[in-house]
Every structure is written in C-alpha cells, then in structure tokens.
Amino acid sequence: GDSVTQMEGPVTLSEEAFLTINCTYTATGYPSLFWYVQYPGEGLQLLLKATKADDKGSNKGFEATYRKETTSFHLEKGSVQVSDSAVYFCALSLRTGNQFYFGTGTSLTVIP
Amino acid sequence: NAGVTQTPKFQVLKTGQSMTLQCAQDMNHEYMSWYRQDPGMGLRLIHYSVGAGITDQGEVPNGYNVSRSTTEDFPLRLLSAAPSQTSVYFCASSTRGAVTEAFFGQGTRLTVV
Numbered sequence A: 001g002d003s004v005t006q007m008e009g010p011v012t013l014s015e016e017a018f019l020t021i022n023c024t025y026t027a028t029g030y031p032s033l034f035w036y037v038q039y040p041g042e043g044l045q046l047l048l049k050a051t052k053a054d055d056k057g058s059n060k061g062f063e064a065t066y067r068k069e070t071t072s073f074h075l076e077k078g079s080v081q082v083s084d085s086a087v088y089f090c091a092l093s094l095r096t097g098n099q100f101y102f103g104t105g106t107s108l109t110v111i112p
Numbered sequence B: 001n002a003g004v005t006q007t008p009k010f011q012v013l014k015t016g017q018s019m020t021l022q023c024a025q026d027m028n029h030e031y032m033s034w035y036r037q038d039p040g041m042g043l044r045l046i047h048y049s050v051g052a053g054i055t056d057q058g059e060v061p062n063g064y065n066v067s068r069s070t071t072e073d074f075p076l077r078l079l080s081a082a083p084s085q086t087s088v089y090f091c092a093s094s095t096r097g098a099v100t101e102a103f104f105g106q107g108t109r110l111t112v113v
Helices: none
Strands: A003-006 A011-014 A019-021 A023-026 A032-038 A044-050 A056-059 A062-065 A075-077 A086-093 A100-102 A106-111 B004-007 B010-013 B019-025 B031-038 B042-051 B054-057 B064-066 B076-078 B087-094 B108-112
Touching: A003 A086, A003 A100, A011 A019, A019 A106, A023 A032, A023 A086, A032 A062, A044 A062, A100 B042, B004 B087, B010 B019, B019 B031, B019 B087, B042 B064
Parallel strands: A011 A106, B010 B108
Antiparallel strands: A003 A023, A019 A075, A032 A044, A032 A086, A044 A056, A056 A062, A062 A075, A086 A100, A086 A106, B004 B019, B019 B076, B031 B042, B031 B087, B042 B054, B064 B076, B087 B108
8 A cells, every 4th residue: 555654763963964864655656745844732844845756855955856766755954953853754645636645753853 | 824723722531522623724725634643653544525525534534523514624523532542633634636735733632531
C-alpha cells in the first residue's frame, strides 16, 4: 500500500549545523510529496512541496528534491537555527484522490 | 483569514461520554479530513469527505462518526469515549487535486479518563 517512511528521531543539533531528515515513500502512480512542520502546541503547516520527479521544493532555507529513482524526498538545511526546533512530517498525496499519507514525524531540537 | 477552525482546543471526557469535535473552514474546500496524532505513529486518517453529503472511512474509523451537511463544516463525533481515544485530533481541508496542500486546524487535545 501507499506509505511514507521517515527517519526516526529525536534529532538534536547545535545551531548552524547541517540538517538531513530522510524520507522514502511507496506509492502507486505519481504522488505529490510534502514536508510539513509542527511547532509546539500548533497544527501542521506546509513547509515545502514537489509535484513531479526532479522538482526541488524550498522554503525558509529548507530544501527537498523529488527523487523518483530512489523514491525519496529528503529534507535538508545548511545551517539550522534554534527557531527550527519542531516536528517535521513527510507526506504524500495521490493524484487519484485527496488522501494524505504521513510519516511518523521527526522531532528536531536545535541548541544554541 | 480564519482558515480551518477547530473547537475545543482541550477536552477531558469520562469513559462512556459522548462529544462532538467541531471543524469549520472558510476556504470553500471540497475535501475535509480528520486525523489523530499519537506518539510514534504520526497522523492517521479517521474519516474524510470529498464534498457535502459524502463521507468515507479512513485508516482508523472505529468509534467515530462524521457527517458533512455543508461545505464548511465537518464535525467528528465520539459516541462512547474510550481511553484508547486519548489523542490529539486534527482537522484538515484542501481543494480538489493531489498537488494542493492540506490546511490544518490547531488541533484538539482529548483526554479520556
């Protein structure tokens, strides 16, 4: 079935460190891929998305590239800040419907 | 812009009680969904709706009912609450098509004792 697998957390980094959160997916057809971020006590917000192979989504210094050959959509940021501390969810949406499939979330804590 | 509004934000229920979690969106989105978020399990789909008058079950529908009488509202009903339903509940809405994002409410933290 359709699913998303993302890196287990929690992840703790020092400020200005490089961040990678791995995400791989299984899907029938050609899904759209998303990264959502959840700050403490809040709902999920879209961070970035990519809708076809080789697309790169980017926002707030975060990037992710849709890799069809490896069925991956890894999230990266070159220099994290304390304000990036949150839970990050990888998700996919199928073109045949509007259901979203989420990964389990990766908690990131950035320390000064 | 209100977006997706959920009420209440917090709720404590006793086992066997019933309640309705409210969700309203003002973006004229066709699709609305309810998810529950549990530690280590991400978000799991409970029920969803593709338009007024149409609902369907998601991954974990047992113990929950929904209805969609208007485009704007999609309430989630717990008929007889159980401790296993202690969770954070999120409502989401989106337009037709897989390339569009889902917009989420702020969540309802429910505790069943």
